[in-house]
Amino acid sequence: MDWLVDWIASLQIPYLTEPEAxxxxxxxxxxxxxxxxxxxxxxxxxxxxxxxxRIQNRIGPNRAGPFGLFQAIADMIKMFTKEDxxxxxxxxxxYNIAPGLAVISSILVFAVxxxxxxxxxxxxxxxxxxVVAVGxxxxxxxxxxGWSSNNKYALLGAFRVVAxxxxxxxxxxxxxxxxxMVAGSMSMAQIVEAQSSMWYIFTMPLVFLxxxxxxxxxxxxxxxxxxxxxxxxxxxxxxxxxxxKFGMFMIxxxxxxxxLAFLSAVLFLGGWQIPFIDITQFPGLVSAILGFLSIxxxxxxxxxxxxxxxxxLPRFRIDHLQNIGWKFLVPLSLVLxxxxxxxVRLFAPGSSSAVPVVPGALSALGAPGEAVALLxxxxxxxxxxxxxxxxxxxxxxxxxxxxVAAVEPVPAK
Amino acid sequence: MxxxxxxxxxxxxxxxxxxxxxxxxxxxxxxxxxxxxKQTTYESGMETIGDAWVQFKAQYYIYAxxxxxxxVEAIFLFPFAVALRQLPLYxxxxxVVFIVLLVDGLLYGWRKGALRWN
Numbered sequence: 001m002d003w004l005v006d007w008i009a010s011l012q013i014p015y016l017t018e019p020e021a022x023x024x025x026x027x028x029x030x031x032x033x034x035x036x037x038x039x040x041x042x043x044x045x046x047x048x049x050x051x052x053x054r055i056q057n058r059i060g061p062n063r064a065g066p067f068g069l070f071q072a073i074a075d076m077i078k079m080f081t082k083e084d085x086x087x088x089x090x091x092x093x094x095y096n097i098a099p100g101l102a103v104i105s106s107i108l109v110f111a112v113x114x115x116x117x118x119x120x121x122x123x124x125x126x127x128x129x130x131v132v133a134v135g136x137x138x139x140x141x142x143x144x145x146g147w148s149s150n151n152k153y154a155l156l157g158a159f160r161v162v163a164x165x166x167x168x169x170x171x172x173x174x175x176x177x178x179x180x181m182v183a184g185s186m187s188m189a190q191i192v193e194a195q196s197s198m199w200y201i202f203t204m205p206l207v208f209l210x211x212x213x214x215x216x217x218x219x220x221x222x223x224x225x226x227x228x229x230x231x232x233x234x235x236x237x238x239x240x241x242x243x244x245k246f247g248m249f250m251i252x253x254x255x256x257x258x259x260l261a262f263l264s265a266v267l268f269l270g271g272w273q274i275p276f277i278d279i280t281q282f283p284g285l286v287s288a289i290l291g292f293l294s295i296x297x298x299x300x301x302x303x304x305x306x307x308x309x310x311x312x313l314p315r316f317r318i319d320h321l322q323n324i325g326w327k328f329l330v331p332l333s334l335v336l337x338x339x340x341x342x343x344v345r346l347f348a349p350g351s352s353s354a355v356p357v358v359p360g361a362l363s364a365l366g367a368p369g370e371a372v373a374l375l376x377x378x379x380x381x382x383x384x385x386x387x388x389x390x391x392x393x394x395x396x397x398x399x400x401x402x403x404v405a406a407v408e409p410v411p412a413k
Numbered sequence: 414m415x416x417x418x419x420x421x422x423x424x425x426x427x428x429x430x431x432x433x434x435x436x437x438x439x440x441x442x443x444x445x446x447x448x449x450x451k452q453t454t455y456e457s458g459m460e461t462i463g464d465a466w467v468q469f470k471a472q473y474y475i476y477a478x479x480x481x482x483x484x485v486e487a488i489f490l491f492p493f494a495v496a497l498r499q500l501p502l503y504x505x506x507x508x509v510v511f512i513v514l515l516v517d518g519l520l521y522g523w524r525k526g527a528l529r530w531n
Contacts, residue, residue, distance in 0.1 A: 022419075026424075034428050100433070103435075124418070155465045166476050239455055244436065318530065326479075341505055
């Protein structure tokens with residue numbers, strides 16, 4: 001954010017030292033993020049209701065304002081003016097902290113997202129670790145809410161959340177490790193730079209699928225929304241919450257979803273980049289606008305996909321969810337990790353710096369060769385998985401058929 | 414580097430005020446008419462029996478143990494992933510041995526039935 005520091009310096013405020021100017025720039029940028037991210041809730045809820053309405057052959061909200069745009073604002077006013085009920089048996093302190101923590105954890109992810117070159121809050125060298133760490137807080141908030149409500153349904157919802165976190169965190173982290181290996185850095189800005197020739201979604205489609213599935217599971221949205229399955233456990237962890245505290249869980253969920261969409265765009269769709277056009281060649285403001293348009297478009301593509309999921313897919317049962325996670329995604333991501341590690345090492349360019357590095361065996365082929373090899377590795381693993389799983393499915397089906405035949409004698413014709 | 418973390422600190426401080434301000438506004442706007450019937454635990458209209466704070470069979474106790482193993486593994490793999498291009502092939506082979514040992518643990522748990530949800 002050097003541009004912001006320069007701008008503050010150009011104002012020539014008397015007695016303002018350089019560290020103070022930087023602090024001021026951080027304050028301004030952080031305020032923008034902290035207000036804009038929850039503000040997106042208004043657009044996102046409207047969008048979701050419209051899209052799901054169209055999927056279900058309805059029109060969706062269309063009374064309040066043009067195209068029903070003010071519906072979300074009306075909902076907001078309603079939530080603010082509703083009575084807030086704290087159950088007499090609840091643990092009051094934890095009960096009141098939980099919704100706040102849900103909001104905070106989802107906004108904090110935006111600190112490391114590179115919107116446009118120069119528009120990144122904190123380009124941490126451990127950006128990916130930061131994302132994983134902060135993402136875990138959201139789950140903690142839900143666990144706190146479920147436990148402190150002293151309600152059996154809320155408790156069941158909270159337990160389900162922990163089960164899902166345990167399962168889906170591992171494939172997600174493995175996918176992030178793979179991205180780190182290929183990009184050679186954990187800094188989000190450098191990961192975007194590393195995709196200037198080829199976006200990772202094209203070289204590593206399988207890794208993207210694992211990341212996106214695990215991410216959707218972590219936001220607790222459909223089809224992984226069994227933490228608030230209405231038909232079984234009323235409203236899950238937020239059964240007892242009313243008024244604005246319920247609204248804060250809504251904010252947490254939608255901002256988390258937006259953060260996941262931004263992360264997917266940054267890690268796999270090249271962030272602010274536009275294919276075949278180098279936006280850094282334009283003057284400052286134009287390149288910033290182009291880059292922001294690009295990343296917003298990609299982000300809303302992922303947001304739309306998540307809403308599409310919600311409109312079309314039924315909910316998973318919890319044992320199915322565990323099986324998909326542990327018996328499918330975890331082994332698959334580990335195999336991919338090893339395959340990609342070998343590809344990256346084979347194509348690594350050597351260097352003759354202070355510590356000499358031996359170049360990989362295929363380093364002569366360069367970056368295009370590496371991209372092709374990564375894609376080949378992904379497709380090979382995919383083909384192997386599909387054939388293995390289908391063979392296993394056939395075997396288990398045969399076993400079931402035999403078991404049925406052993407119990408029930410075949411009726412004589 | 415510390416300058417970058419300054420931003421994280423500033424953002425944390427600002428996001429901390431957001432829920433507080435929201436709760437304060439709502440506190441000023443909303444009606445406050447508590448009564449004992451409202452404050453009972455919601456259980457579809459039934460009177461709830463006992464606390465929810467009971468000993469609960471956490472079915473994923475063994476999942477949790479395996480999870481901890483893999484999460485610690487991930488922390489070891491991150492530095493390896495960043496440095497991969499500068500490492501000799503020998504290091505990569507040992508990383509693979511490390512991963513295989515963990516997969517072995519997962520397979521053992523799988524065969525033992527630890528991954529069966531009941």
